[in-house]
Amino acid sequence: MSAPDTGQPGEPVAQRGSRRRVLLVDDHPIVLRGLRRLIENEADLEVCAEAEGVHEARATIRRHQPDLAVVDISLKDGDGLELVKDLRAQYPTLPVLVLSMHDESVYAERMLAAGANGYIMKQAASEQFMEALRKVLAGGIYVSDTLQARLARSTTRGELRGSQDPIGQLSNRELQILRMIGRGRSTRQVADALNLSIKTIEAHRQRIKHKLGLKTGAQLVNFAISWSN
Secondary structure, three states: OOOOOOOOOOOOHHHOOOOEEEEEEOOOHHHHHHHHHHHOOOOOEEEEEEEOOHHHHHHHHHHHOOOEEEEOOEEOOEEHHHHHHHHHHHOOOOOEEEEEOOOHHHHHHHHHHHOOOEEEEOOOOHHHHHHHHHHHHOOOOEOOHHHHHHHHHHHHHOOOOOOOOHHHHOOHHHHHHHHHHHOOOOHHHHHHHHOOOHHHHHHHHHHHHHHHOOOOHHHHHHHHHHHHO
């Protein structure tokens, strides 16, 4: 890893040196290795650090002061949505690009509203990822052409997000809990991870079932596993 930096996250490159510094936040080692290789093939970029979870990411940003953070949604010890909100509050000039396997039609608008500067899916080609990374580094906003067209249609028609999709009706917290259920966590484990009571998590589960048209806890678990994979 690189030595600690004394600048500020998102500080202009002219004040930081010739190479832009990228932090990778993802809990899949293979993904991290692939991204590092891709980024460091570029003469003007380097990966300054990696993190697998929310707490590690916060500490790593304070230590390494990156020019950009690439963040997944599902992390080792928490949630990328909450991390993006936290980063935007603490480091308002730090560009954040979300790179995730989760469907952009469900998450992109939520992540942009939370403060992300771009959203790209892991299924995208390497060239698209680098295009997104550079656009966000340059101060722009990146979404796919497909999502951009859908957002334009929704705005023109006055449609609300997720109006045709039950998943889109879930709140950010409900989506977070659904993801955790899909990763095999029990109600108690979800409660402990989110610092909420078991009763609160059970209430969320009931609302999720209602919104998705599910009758039993087993149906909820099966749906969550299928949706998360």
